[in-house]
Amino acid sequence: MKRTMGVAALACAGLLVATACSSGSDSGGSSSGPVTVTVMTWESAETNVAIKKALADFKDDNVKVQLLDTPSGQYGDKLASLTQAKKLPDLFWCGNDTEQQYTSQGLLVDWADKIKNGDGDFKSDNFVPSAMENWKTADGQMGGLPSLMNTYGVWYNADAFTAAGLTLPKAGWTWDEMYADAAKLANKNGVKYGLVADNLTSGDGPFTMSMYSVSAGGAPFTDNVNHPTKAEADDKYQEGVTKLVAAIKNGSVAPPGYDAANVQSLFAAGKVPMTFGGQWLAAGFQTDKPKIKYGFAPFPQVQTPTTLYDSVGICTPQYTKDQDATFKVLQYINTKVWDAVLPASPVAPPAYTPAQTSYFDALTKAQQPTVADTVKADLSAEKTVGVRFTTQWAQQVGDLTTANYQPILSGKKPVSDLPAYIDKINGLIKQGG
Amino acid sequence: MTSSPERIVGTSPVKQRRSGRGGMSRNAGSDVKAAYLFIAPAIIGFLVFVGYPLVRSFYLALTKYNGLTDPVFIGLGNFRRLFTTDPAFWPALKATAYLVVLYVPLSLVLGLALAMFLNQRFAGVRVVRTLAYLPVVLPAVATITLWKFILDPQVGLLNTILDRLGLPTSLWLQSPNTSMPSVVLVMLWGVGGTMIIFLAALQSVPTELYEAARVDGAGSWAVFFRITLPMISPIVLLQVILQTTAALQTFNQPKILTNGGPGFSTNVLMLSIYGNGFPTLGRIPQLGYASAQVWVLFIIIIAVIALTAKFSSLWTYSDNTSD
Numbered sequence: 001m002k003r004t005m006g007v008a009a010l011a012c013a014g015l016l017v018a019t020a021c022s023s024g025s026d027s028g029g030s031s032s033g034p035v036t037v038t039v040m041t042w043e044s045a046e047t048n049v050a051i052k053k054a055l056a057d058f059k060d061d062n063v064k065v066q067l068l069d070t071p072s073g074q075y076g077d078k079l080a081s082l083t084q085a086k087k088l089p090d091l092f093w094c095g096n097d098t099e100q101q102y103t104s105q106g107l108l109v110d111w112a113d114k115i116k117n118g119d120g121d122f123k124s125d126n127f128v129p130s131a132m133e134n135w136k137t138a139d140g141q142m143g144g145l146p147s148l149m150n151t152y153g154v155w156y157n158a159d160a161f162t163a164a165g166l167t168l169p170k171a172g173w174t175w176d177e178m179y180a181d182a183a184k185l186a187n188k189n190g191v192k193y194g195l196v197a198d199n200l201t202s203g204d205g206p207f208t209m210s211m212y213s214v215s216a217g218g219a220p221f222t223d224n225v226n227h228p229t230k231a232e233a234d235d236k237y238q239e240g241v242t243k244l245v246a247a248i249k250n251g252s253v254a255p256p257g258y259d260a261a262n263v264q265s266l267f268a269a270g271k272v273p274m275t276f277g278g279q280w281l282a283a284g285f286q287t288d289k290p291k292i293k294y295g296f297a298p299f300p301q302v303q304t305p306t307t308l309y310d311s312v313g314i315c316t317p318q319y320t321k322d323q324d325a326t327f328k329v330l331q332y333i334n335t336k337v338w339d340a341v342l343p344a345s346p347v348a349p350p351a352y353t354p355a356q357t358s359y360f361d362a363l364t365k366a367q368q369p370t371v372a373d374t375v376k377a378d379l380s381a382e383k384t385v386g387v388r389f390t391t392q393w394a395q396q397v398g399d400l401t402t403a404n405y406q407p408i409l410s411g412k413k414p415v416s417d418l419p420a421y422i423d424k425i426n427g428l429i430k431q432g433g
Numbered sequence: 434m435t436s437s438p439e440r441i442v443g444t445s446p447v448k449q450r451r452s453g454r455g456g457m458s459r460n461a462g463s464d465v466k467a468a469y470l471f472i473a474p475a476i477i478g479f480l481v482f483v484g485y486p487l488v489r490s491f492y493l494a495l496t497k498y499n500g501l502t503d504p505v506f507i508g509l510g511n512f513r514r515l516f517t518t519d520p521a522f523w524p525a526l527k528a529t530a531y532l533v534v535l536y537v538p539l540s541l542v543l544g545l546a547l548a549m550f551l552n553q554r555f556a557g558v559r560v561v562r563t564l565a566y567l568p569v570v571l572p573a574v575a576t577i578t579l580w581k582f583i584l585d586p587q588v589g590l591l592n593t594i595l596d597r598l599g600l601p602t603s604l605w606l607q608s609p610n611t612s613m614p615s616v617v618l619v620m621l622w623g624v625g626g627t628m629i630i631f632l633a634a635l636q637s638v639p640t641e642l643y644e645a646a647r648v649d650g651a652g653s654w655a656v657f658f659r660i661t662l663p664m665i666s667p668i669v670l671l672q673v674i675l676q677t678t679a680a681l682q683t684f685n686q687p688k689i690l691t692n693g694g695p696g697f698s699t700n701v702l703m704l705s706i707y708g709n710g711f712p713t714l715g716r717i718p719q720l721g722y723a724s725a726q727v728w729v730l731f732i733i734i735i736a737v738i739a740l741t742a743k744f745s746s747l748w749t750y751s752d753n754t755s756d
Contacts, residue, residue, distance in 0.1 A: 042714075076714030084500045097715035105501050192587050257607050257695020262585070271587060392499070392717045395709070396519075402696055403520035410696075424520075 034061065035325040038089035039333075040068045042075040047345055054340035058332050063325045065332075083107065086319065090326045091333070094315040096134055097390035099144040100226050102315065104392070108143030109316040109323055111330075112136070115145060121354060122331050130384055131311040131351045138227045144315030146351035147334055151279045151378035152199065152308045154178070154300070158293040160185055160273040169274075169297035171305065171377055175212055178274075178300045179243060182252040185273040194252040196267075197276040198260035199308070200244060203388070203398040205256070206405055208276075208308060210385040212240030216302035222425075225386030231425040233418045236302075241408065242415050249411050256406040268292065278310075279378075282363065282371045283347045295370035298377050305377070309384035311351055349375055393428055400424050490724045498721035511725035522726070524697035525705040528613065532701055533680040535617045540676050541669070544627025549661075551628070552635045562632070566625035573623075577689040580619045581606070584690075606691050609698040616686050616699050627672060634668035635661070663750040670745045674738055681734050702730050 039055070041048060052067045068089055070078065079098070082088045094102070102108045115124045124132050131146035156169050164184050169177075182194030199208040210220040218236025222228045233241070247253040254260075264281055266272040268290035276299075285294065299307055314333065320326045338350045339358045346362040363372040389397055404421035407413040494511055496504035515522045551562050568576060583590045584605040592602040605615045638661060646656050662669075684703040687693060693700030693708065700708075710723035 076716075077711055079714065080500060080711065080718055095715045101715075101717050102501070105499075107501060190587075255695075257609065257612075257698075259585075259607055259691075266587065269588075390715070395712055395716045395719065398716075399519065399521040402694075403524070406696055 034064045035322045036064045037326050037329045038066050040089040040092040042072050042093045050341045054337040088317040090320045091314050100390040103137050103143030110141040112142040128351050144313045146311040146313040148348035150310040151375045153374045154297045155275050155277050157273040171298045173300050175300045179247045186252045193254040195274040196254040196263050196272050199276045201256040203401050209240050211306045213237035215304050215306040220385050226390050228429050231422050233422050256409050279375050280347045283345045286366050296374045298374050306383040307378045307381045308387050310387045493721050493724035494728050496721040500718045500720050511722045525700050525702045529701045536680045537676045540627050543624045545631050547628040548631035568622050569626045609695045612698045619686050634665040638664045666749040670749050
């Protein structure tokens with residue numbers, strides 16, 4: 001009996017030791033074995049399979065890479081929970097706004113020095129400059145690195161344009177032409193609105209409208225989406241809003257409140273002839289193959305080509321076990337993984353420019369020349385405007401926009417109410433939320 | 434769950450008081466322990482899942498807390514922001530009130546009407562009762578999503594049918610004027626839950642009362658207003674409280690159908706709380722502020738129930754005659 005008790009006690013002790021060794025080291029690894037670097041994405045199951053396959057080719061005796069099998073849905077909630085529990089993986093997909101906010105709270109590893117003085121080609125010079133600039137915090141930190149660029153433009157149904165006798169949208173077309181086309185395409189053949197532009201009418205609308213004012217030589221809605229000092233709506237901006245209000249009023253543009261959740265399907269079904277959207281829709285169209293002939297044009301302009309700036313990236317929590325190992329995997333993802341993933345699913349051009357070739361090759365192979373041209377034009381655009389504030393009080397701006405800006409677009413409030421809305425945002429900027 | 438003293442000690446109360454220090458036998462003590470053990474899961478559950486969150490949420494309501502860093506005490510700052518500067522708070526209260534005013538009376542009237550219809554004897558009544566209750570047991574998210582497609586103004590089933598019939602169509606969920614009535618329409622899809630309770634109440638009304646009324650020559654309306662309604666009025670009160678509480682906490686329908694829009698037209702308080710506590714990717718949670726909203730909703734619910742209960746004696750029937 002005594003012997004049995006002794007064996008049981010030893011077994012328990014062994015279990016305790018084993019548990020102690022493994023607890024809290026999801027990303028760690030023992031001192032003698034390789035370090036495990038965990039990765040979490042928001043990609044679809046299919047894309048994750050491709051990423052996993054590409055990560056399997058990562059060779060380093062001291063580093064093991066593990067892609068976490070997590071469903072892509074509710075990524076924001078998942079991220080918030082993991083952040084609060086201090087269980088974030090070593091590398092996780094993040095937006096520019098998350099990177100800015102988390103870095104300002106001291107939650108992320110600062111890669112600024114490493115990417116500035118790195119070895120070989122993996123240096124900041126080889127990234128899209130606007131992305132690198134926007135991923136820096138006010139004090140020059142970089143809590144992550146941009147990985148993929150989001151470019152935006154106008155998806156159009158070429159068949160509908162041809163049937164209506166309209167010229168297809170192309171680089172250099174104007175806002176007035178876009179509204180005129182929308183008016184001619186509206187209320188025909190099962191189509192209700194000529195243009196669905198969620199970017200213009202949703203909570204991000206005021207920022208998108210900056211494209212009009214900046215293109216016309218005016219001021220943007222805000223001087224900086226990351227570290228704003230002011231918001232403004234100058235004459236050119238108000239002119240742009242006035243034109244949009246008129247287009248909504250005459251029924252050619254979908255009003256605020258239009259549910260854009262299914263716009264991609266409606267576009268593919270020929271029920272929406274023009275829609276604002278990102279380049280990532282191309283990957284979906286490549287799979288679904290809409291029956292309509294479609295194209296992707298840069299945003300219209302007044303004088304100068306102006307587009308929206310946005311990028312997503314990969315962040316690392318402060319408590320990552322081995323920063324060097326994590327950076328090696330981060331470098332591998334940015335330089336090699338996209339080459340393996342993008343040919344099958346060309347969702348976005350990499351921010352690391354040498355890796356962009358595979359993206360454009362895939363678009364060419366898929367016979368999407370207008371997408372390739374528009375993405376290239378966007379990436380080289382001289383003037384860009386941010387898509388939304390990345391500050392901690394951005395949500396409050398969203399509420400102010402719903403309460404003040406959207407009623408202006410709907411015609412429930414006059415355009416002359418814009419200054420009052422701007423004053424409220426400046427109040428928020430002043431008090432920092 | 435309490436036992437009488439006689440049952441515990443097997444003797445009279447006088448003798449019981451004289452015996453022992455605590456006035457109870459050793460058996461009584463073990464019974465009390467057993468009683469506490471039996472109710473311990475409920476007490477622990479209440480303390481862990483209700484008591485602690487209640488106290489904690491009140492503390493958080495007085496702080497600036499984003500879930501990423503430690504809470505910072507700001508006193509009544511969150512409540513000041515709620516009532517003075519937040520452009521979304523008053524519209525959220527207005528939307529919640531509008532939903533309650535639309536939904537509660539309609540669900541009661543429809544539920545009662547359906548129950549009265551199904552309280553009759555006709556062939557296939559059981560099948561119809563099952564069909565009427567079926568939406569309650571179907572997965573809510575699936576049915577609400579289905580309704581979203583039905584109410585789509587451009588390609589939805591409802592507008593397609595109306596159009597074919599030459600009737601006017603509507604923007605339904607996509608217009609600030611019709612969005613809340615559309616949400617209520619979808620909520621009324623689950624009126625079978627109200628119906629089933631009314632049906633039970635109707636079946637408990639003594640049939641002699643109806644027979645006596647008929648003998649006295651009462652018509653259908655008189656029977657309904659003078660016998661049925663007074664007799665089921667306690668159940669009506671219960672339903673008013675249940676439906677009002679449920680309506681004040683509505684979340685699923687506006688979240689799935691409209692996400693609070695267009696504008697703030699369907700941004701009910703629960704949705705606003707969720708939006709601040711669990712914002713979209715890239716936004717920082719405002720858990721302290723959301724907790725303050727939770728307390729406002731909590732106080733509103735308590736006040737509404739208290740008022741309903743206080744004035745219920747004016748319109749509910751109670752049999753005060755002694756047996």
